[in-house]
Amino acid sequence: MGHLLEIKGLRVEYRSDESIVKAVNGVSFSLDKGTVIGLVGETGAGKTTTALGIMRLLPAMTGRITGGEIMFKGEDLLKKPPGDMRAVRGAMISMIFQDPMTSLNPVVSVGDQIRESLEIHSVDSRSGSAMDAKVDELLELVNIPSRRKKEYPHQFSGGMRQRVGIAMALACEPELLIADEPTTALDVTIQAQVLELMRGLKDKLETSMIMITHDLGVVAEICDRVAIMYAGEVVEQGSVRDIFESERHHPYTEGLFGAIPSLAAASRRLAPIDGLMPDPTDLPIGCKFAERCKYREAVCGHTAPGADAEGHAIACHRFAGKRHGAD
Amino acid sequence: MGRYVLKRVLLVVPTLLAIIFIVFGIMSLTPNNPAAVMLGPRASADAVAKLNSELGYDKPMLARYVDYVMNLARGDMGKSYNSRREVFKEITLRFPTTVKLATVSILVAVVIGVPLGVFAAVRQYSVFDVTGTAAAMFMASMPGFWFGMMAILLFSLKLGLLPSYGSKTPAHLILPSLTLAIPVAATIMRFTRTTMLETIRQDYVRTARAKGQTEGRVIINHALKNALLPVVTVAGMEFGWLLGGAVVIETLFSINGVGKLIIDSIHKKDVPQVTGCALFLAFFFMLVMLAVDILYAYIDPRIKARYQR
Numbered sequence: 340m341g342h343l344l345e346i347k348g349l350r351v352e353y354r355s356d357e358s359i360v361k362a363v364n365g366v367s368f369s370l371d372k373g374t375v376i377g378l379v380g381e382t383g384a385g386k387t388t389t390a391l392g393i394m395r396l397l398p399a400m401t402g403r404i405t406g407g408e409i410m411f412k413g414e415d416l417l418k419k420p421p422g423d424m425r426a427v428r429g430a431m432i433s434m435i436f437q438d439p440m441t442s443l444n445p446v447v448s449v450g451d452q453i454r455e456s457l458e459i460h461s462v463d464s465r466s467g468s469a470m471d472a473k474v475d476e477l478l479e480l481v482n483i484p485s486r487r488k489k490e491y492p493h494q495f496s497g498g499m500r501q502r503v504g505i506a507m508a509l510a511c512e513p514e515l516l517i518a519d520e521p522t523t524a525l526d527v528t529i530q531a532q533v534l535e536l537m538r539g540l541k542d543k544l545e546t547s548m549i550m551i552t553h554d555l556g557v558v559a560e561i562c563d564r565v566a567i568m569y570a571g572e573v574v575e576q577g578s579v580r581d582i583f584e585s586e587r588h589h590p591y592t593e594g595l596f597g598a599i600p601s602l603a604a605a606s607r608r609l610a611p612i613d614g615l616m617p618d619p620t621d622l623p624i625g626c627k628f629a630e631r632c633k634y635r636e637a638v639c640g641h642t643a644p645g646a647d648a649e650g651h652a653i654a655c656h657r658f659a660g661k662r663h664g665a666d
Numbered sequence: 667m668g669r670y671v672l673k674r675v676l677l678v679v680p681t682l683l684a685i686i687f688i689v690f691g692i693m694s695l696t697p698n699n700p701a702a703v704m705l706g707p708r709a710s711a712d713a714v715a716k717l718n719s720e721l722g723y724d725k726p727m728l729a730r731y732v733d734y735v736m737n738l739a740r741g742d743m744g745k746s747y748n749s750r751r752e753v754f755k756e757i758t759l760r761f762p763t764t765v766k767l768a769t770v771s772i773l774v775a776v777v778i779g780v781p782l783g784v785f786a787a788v789r790q791y792s793v794f795d796v797t798g799t800a801a802a803m804f805m806a807s808m809p810g811f812w813f814g815m816m817a818i819l820l821f822s823l824k825l826g827l828l829p830s831y832g833s834k835t836p837a838h839l840i841l842p843s844l845t846l847a848i849p850v851a852a853t854i855m856r857f858t859r860t861t862m863l864e865t866i867r868q869d870y871v872r873t874a875r876a877k878g879q880t881e882g883r884v885i886i887n888h889a890l891k892n893a894l895l896p897v898v899t900v901a902g903m904e905f906g907w908l909l910g911g912a913v914v915i916e917t918l919f920s921i922n923g924v925g926k927l928i929i930d931s932i933h934k935k936d937v938p939q940v941t942g943c944a945l946f947l948a949f950f951f952m953l954v955m956l957a958v959d960i961l962y963a964y965i966d967p968r969i970k971a972r973y974q975r
Binding site: 394396400425426427428429430433434436438441442443444445446447448455456459460491493494504507508 | 790868869870872873874875876877878879880887888891892965966967968971
């Protein structure tokens, strides 16, 4: 049985006159129907770029996919002509964007923006009134009174706008939903609401999701699998249990957990990871994390560690050659 | 919205008073003797003084200003020194021609400028964009009368296709309105390109693509609708200028419009006629700007919301 989505060795670059930014460097992971994978990592790790790569919505002037495959339901999205790709976007794969304040069109009413998706993909030739009913239903689904559909984005709060974004993304009942830090721009209380909503949708509609976040709390809340990204690579991936309960971790994952405040620990200081992510225009040949790694060995400087995309996989020389099953 | 419009209309009154004052000021700063111009060089000094006093021209500038405003309040713009006819009549006789010219020109300019600007933005740095932008720069910088003279030379004298003076038939309006439209189209094109470059990079445009929308609809329904606001402002301003600023082109093509009337009246020191024309054009300029502001509210719901409060 194939996966719903399988990404193999995805590479993305941003080219400008001065430099080439290697944003995604051989990312592989897969996702099954009805499951949620979390893409975790700090800013600049390549999470959003990976997502835009899947949608093929990278900035046209600079972004280039330079390698890899994105198999969706057995077909490589990267080989699809633009017209076929448009039929996938919004209908089969849709995306919730990071900043609800800027990702809605300010001069189109929210109802019309939701309806737009339905109109584009109206393969079942829905009638106008059926579409109106569907818009109402979607708004109610995200807890917005449907009588407000004639209003414009500026009349809604940030949390409500994000929910409009979610309604928009869900309009055509996509099989895969990519949520790019859907809660980052929101207040903590609203974050909980939006997460609760998304978890409910996952249960109700059985939508598969890619949840991009830098918040491990969000991961624990909603994800089945987790891929930890660093400098455009997946350094560790596994089930939520693998990531939260296993003893074995990539040094970077260890660092991430060390940087979370704990109520139980006696220490009052957090343990940040020293140093910075390497310059994406000039990446090291060996392990990208070597510079900041406390377990660094000679081999790390010249050979990049590899890892599988199945089970609990860690891209680190310390664990080389050992498969870590679902421990 | 209604209250806002009312407020704007009421603001027209003080603005017009200020304009009258400025015109009076300028006219009395220039060496000026309307009776001498009217009676000709051989008139006696007595006759000139007598006529000037009849016209009220011996009074100080401020007194004439007050008189003028009082008459205006009664709907009287005075009589032209030159033709001895009602100033208002002289203007309304010529205004339709000017309006026709300005309207055709702005429509042509928008129809050419907006699509070219959109296309240049969508294909940024392409050959079309680079040559188009350079050409627009040239068109916007060259004086309009030069285009006018070149057009007369080519289409009227050499090819004999179009008439070069007057405004009798629609064909008469082709050359002057194109001449007026070229620099305006260039300005609108450059402006549209700039604002489009900004909006096509907005997040909501990416959102529209993420829905699977076609590129054409993304550009028109999402990017252009947001880019339109500044473009409408520029087009409105240009239309206002065309209404009053066609002076050179009307003279070049011998079109009997308000612009030409102003020039002729200035030559003849016809103070009431100049003041009347300035007033009339200023009033229409303000009307156009008001219309632009109201149009805003229809394009952008955020602005409408601000008015409603």
